[in-house]
Structures are given as C-alpha cells and as structure tokens.
Amino acid sequence: MVNKKQHKSEQASLSKNEWTFVAKSYLALAYVGVQEIKNKKYFDEKEVSILKSGQRQIYDAHLLFIPIIWNFKHAIELVLKTHDVTFQRRYSKTHNATNLKNGLTKTLDIEEQDDKFDEFAKVVDKYFQLRFFNGKLLGLSQIMDIDNDIFRYPEGSKSTFRLDLKTFQKITKEDIEELEKDIELIYRRLIIPSEYKHLKKYWNRWAHS
DSSP: OOOGGGGOEEEOOSOHHHHHHHHHHHHHHHHHHHHHHHHOTTTTOOSOOTTEETTEEOOOGGGGHHHHHHHHHHHHHHHHHHHHHHHHSEEESOOOHHHHHHHHHHHTTOOSOOHHHHHHHHHHHHHHTTOOGGGTTTTTOOOOOTTSOBTTBSSOOSSOOOOOGGGGGGOOHHHHHHHHHHHHHHHHHHHOGGGSGGGGGGHHHHHHO
8 A cells, every 4th residue: 555645745945956956965975985985085094083093994985885875865865856846846755766756757747768767767766676786785685765764774764674784895896886877877867857858848947947
C-alpha cells in the first residue's frame, strides 16, 4: 500500500535560485570529498589537526565515503525537488526518490524516450537502490531507501539494510571515478535543465522567473 503522505506537496516560499543554491552546496561537498579521496591533499598537510595524533596518523580519506554518499543522495533528492519548484513552484514532501522522479516525469509530460532524462533517471535509481560501486555495498539484497536515511545513522533506518564498513576497503579507483562522474552528471542536470528536449516549452518561463 502506498503511503498517501508521500504524495503531499507544499507551495514553495523560496525561489528556484535559492533551492538550486542549497542543492549545489550538497553536491559541492560530495565532490570535494571525492577529490580528497583521489588526491589526499589534507592527508599530506603538515599542520596540526585533531585528526592527527603524534606520529600516528588516524586520518584516512576513506573516512569520507559515508558523508560523501549521504550528501550526494540528499543532493539528488534536492535536485528533483528543485526542478519541481522551477516548473510548478511546489515541492513534494516525500523523500522517496522514485516518487520524486515519477512526479517530475509527469510534470515534464515525458511521453517519448529522452536520452538526457533517461541518463539522469538511471543515476537517481542507482543511488536510491544502492546499486553504485557495482553493487558492492548491496550484496544480494534489494533495497529501496524510501526515507533516504541510509548512511545518515549507523543503524535504525526503516530499511533492513545493514552497512558493512569493511566493504569500503574494497572500493577501487574505478568506483571512485564512477562516483565522480555521477556527481558531475547530476550537477549538469541541475544547472542546465534545458538539455532535456521536452523542456523547451518551459524554457522562457524558467529562464525569466
């Protein structure tokens, strides 16, 4: 049974530009985290830090994986809601990425295949269902992060998913590059919605509102 609360929406009091700024902030922090994992600039700093203890280096850039993924997943939710605000000045109260994506599909009146939107939707589904990193974190499970709270707390989410922290030791360079490209794609879809062919009918209103 579908929870009717998931379909409730609210009139936006802030502008699309303000919504975009907040979405960009979460994307930016996720992206900076990926760059730190790749380049370990902070790791090489000589300055004193609470993350360093004498000669024993307790800081590891891989600590950033969990906040990176949570920030990115939250950013995806905000991007979907930002587009709702852009095109109908309302946003859904749900955290369910599939419902948000389907709602946006209806708002944009998508009836034909659109490569740009399909590419965007694929990334949305991949992180909603935890199928990124080639499914390493997921194992044989099938997860729908309905409340977008996996990675927010060590345990206690409404999902039955159990995070195995040892899995992060198996993350490869290719996995990190995949994450980086996905963040870049979502950012492009946030900033340049006109890339969608079916958005042409909205463009004048979007560009000048």
